[in-house]
Amino acid sequence: MSITASGLAAATPLASGRFLDNPVFHNQLPDAVLETIFMTAATAVIVAIFGLPLGILLHNLGPKGLSPNSPVYRVVSLVVDIGRSIPFIVLMISLIPFTRFMVGTALGWQAAVVPLSIGAIPFFARLVENALREVSSGKVEAVKMMGASSGHIMRQVQVREGLPGIVGGFTVTVVALISYTAMAGAIGGGGLGALAYNYGYQRYQGDTMLACVILLVIIVAVVQWVGDRVARGIDHR
Amino acid sequence: MIELTDVSKVYPGGVTALDSVNLTIPDGEIHGIVGRSGAGKSTLIRCLTGLDPATSGSISVDGVDLGQARGAALMKARRSIGMVFQHHNLLDSRTAEKNISHPLEIAGVPAKERKRRVEELLELVGLTDRRRNHPSQLSGGQRQRVGIARALAAEPRVLLCDEPTSALDSGTTRQILELIRRLRDRLGITVIIITHEMSVVREICDSVSLLSEGRIERSGALLDVIQDTGSPLSKELISLPPTAALRPGDTLVEALMAESSQLADVGQLFSLLSSQGLDARVEAGTIETIQGRQVGRLHIKPTTRAEAEQIAAVLRDHGIHAELTTGAEVEAERAAHEEDDARAEQQEENQ
Ligand SMILES: Nc1ncnc2c1ncn2[C@@H]1O[C@H](COP(=O)(O)OP(=O)(O)OP(=O)(O)O)[C@@H](O)[C@H]1O
Numbered sequence A: 001m002s003i004t005a006s007g008l009a010a011a012t013p014l015a016s017g018r019f020l021d022n023p024v025f026h027n028q029l030p031d032a033v034l035e036t037i038f039m040t041a042a043t044a045v046i047v048a049i050f051g052l053p054l055g056i057l058l059h060n061l062g063p064k065g066l067s068p069n070s071p072v073y074r075v076v077s078l079v080v081d082i083g084r085s086i087p088f089i090v091l092m093i094s095l096i097p098f099t100r101f102m103v104g105t106a107l108g109w110q111a112a113v114v115p116l117s118i119g120a121i122p123f124f125a126r127l128v129e130n131a132l133r134e135v136s137s138g139k140v141e142a143v144k145m146m147g148a149s150s151g152h153i154m155r156q157v158q159v160r161e162g163l164p165g166i167v168g169g170f171t172v173t174v175v176a177l178i179s180y181t182a183m184a185g186a187i188g189g190g191g192l193g194a195l196a197y198n199y200g201y202q203r204y205q206g207d208t209m210l211a212c213v214i215l216l217v218i219i220v221a222v223v224q225w226v227g228d229r230v231a232r233g234i235d236h237r
Numbered sequence B: 001m002i003e004l005t006d007v008s009k010v011y012p013g014g015v016t017a018l019d020s021v022n023l024t025i026p027d028g029e030i031h032g033i034v035g036r037s038g039a040g041k042s043t044l045i046r047c048l049t050g051l052d053p054a055t056s057g058s059i060s061v062d063g064v065d066l067g068q069a070r071g072a073a074l075m076k077a078r079r080s081i082g083m084v085f086q087h088h089n090l091l092d093s094r095t096a097e098k099n100i101s102h103p104l105e106i107a108g109v110p111a112k113e114r115k116r117r118v119e120e121l122l123e124l125v126g127l128t129d130r131r132r133n134h135p136s137q138l139s140g141g142q143r144q145r146v147g148i149a150r151a152l153a154a155e156p157r158v159l160l161c162d163e164p165t166s167a168l169d170s171g172t173t174r175q176i177l178e179l180i181r182r183l184r185d186r187l188g189i190t191v192i193i194i195t196h197e198m199s200v201v202r203e204i205c206d207s208v209s210l211l212s213e214g215r216i217e218r219s220g221a222l223l224d225v226i227q228d229t230g231s232p233l234s235k236e237l238i239s240l241p242p243t244a245a246l247r248p249g250d251t252l253v254e255a256l257m258a259e260s261s262q263l264a265d266v267g268q269l270f271s272l273l274s275s276q277g278l279d280a281r282v283e284a285g286t287i288e289t290i291q292g293r294q295v296g297r298l299h300i301k302p303t304t305r306a307e308a309e310q311i312a313a314v315l316r317d318h319g320i321h322a323e324l325t326t327g328a329e330v331e332a333e334r335a336a337h338e339e340d341d342a343r344a345e346q347q348e349e350n351q
């Protein structure tokens, strides 16, 4: 937040007479918004694809799961927690070689998707695990007694009954992702974060900073609104 | 056939929930399990289904021990068991009809056939107009009925019910019990019903077990258990209302008539008694219909202990169970019973 504060304080846009009439608004802002959205959306898809199964795996290896296995659970759990506890900026820098290998470059929004995904997958997996734990064991037992397979129980009971919680967790994850995209942007990832850093902070453009902040707030609000609507729509409790 | 031999269950933490339980339930029988809260009733069913394997002993449900079975064999064995849970355990994400058709989906029944069966079951439990409601939109009793319909959907060979009617009013309870009995008569399914309502046992069970602290205290055919006059289970099944004007020192004759003919003769018996100069007054009485037979219990209050002996002798001559008891004993039994009930309620609240 100190970035925002110093950026705004240092700016004297009215005196220079170009507040809200900044060429950056026409030239860079639309692309930056799109980049942030692409970065977030691509990461969200990858996080959903890998985080959901990882969360299901965690839950079912855990003490209340379908096949508890505490040594394996502890190992997976540790890996997930390590992933969650590395500060994002450190993760991003340390992953540069891997990112180059995956995407061919360490710059641009496509490259930022790699560390963003790796940071968010364990985070989301834990939230999925929590959501599944909320599904009462009685429901699982009732369906077990119908002679259901473990796969059926995972899909039709754990995930289906835990879906409102999973959607809630996904919304939290995406919102967190948006703030990380800004950080990723500051070190070469593009998007609104890059714009805010390069123009708002380094060139003292208070209006650019303000515009970036407002747009990020709007994006977050939209994501939260959609997430809440979807969660409410599927919640029959 | 359901068979338990020396089954014990010790929960991690050291609670012995079942202690060398032996029980045999033949095909087509409806067996009631009664007992106080915490006696181990639910545990017994959990062991039968393999949801919580027994610690020791052997279990067989139609020849399969579900605690030992694994994989496909376990899945197959479970498909022939219907289960009604103490807390309905319906899926909130599914409507009433989807909950009912769930076991059929798992069993791979084609959609058209599923639709027909669900239709039938909705009709059976009187919820046709609630088919598209989710459990949260149903009352407690309606949820329980959906749970029962779901348990019956796949036409199981064995039906296990944990307090199936405790959330239902007496009219609905009667309908559900009637339904279970009809199914048994038509399909010959074997049924276990856990209940704390003696009326359920009287109405539907062929045999009954009393579970107490993990042990089977008494088990047998319903009429046999009732005729075991001194046992607490018999007294609960045919229970007498409390009598106000009873002093601890009073001597009473307790009579049990387990044959309808004996009951019809009671009037004559009393004129016989008074013709012998015995002044017998009925203090309290209950008559219940058990398996189509009328069974009654009376408390007769004579004036002296000697008269009581005489009255009991006359009754026994006529094939009626009769024994002497005192006001103090009756009072003590009632107090113990009430204490048990209070404790059960307390536990219920704690959950
Ligand atoms: N998972 C468990 N772990 C440890 N102890 C348990 C567990 N489940 C039940 N028990 C204990 O086992 C005993 C029997 O419990 P059970 O649920 O079988 O009682 P119940 O007869 O069904 O009672 P109720 O009428 O209240 O349902 C109780 O003392 C209970 O505390």
Ligand SMILES: [Mg+2]
Residues within 6 Å of the ligand: B041, B042, B043, B086, B162
């Ligand atoms: Mg119970």
